Amino acid sequence: xxxxxxxxxxxxxxxxxxxxxxxxxxxxxxxxxxxxxxxxxxxxx
Numbered sequence: 056x057x058x059x060x061x062x063x064x065x066x067x068x069x070x071x072x073x074x075x076x077x078x079x080x081x082x083x084x085x086x087x088x089x090x091x092x093x094x095x096x097x098x099x100x
Contacts, residue, residue: 077100078097079095080095080096080097081093081096082094082096
C-alpha cells in the first residue's frame, strides 16, 4: 500500500482483510524513505 506524500495530521486507511489468512501481520510506517515505526495487526476470521 502506498499513498504518496500526505500533509501532516491524522489519516485513516481502510484495509479489506478478505485476501489475508487469519494471523498476525506487521506493517511499517515510513517517513522520508526511512522506516520510523513497525506495528502489529491481528486479523481474525
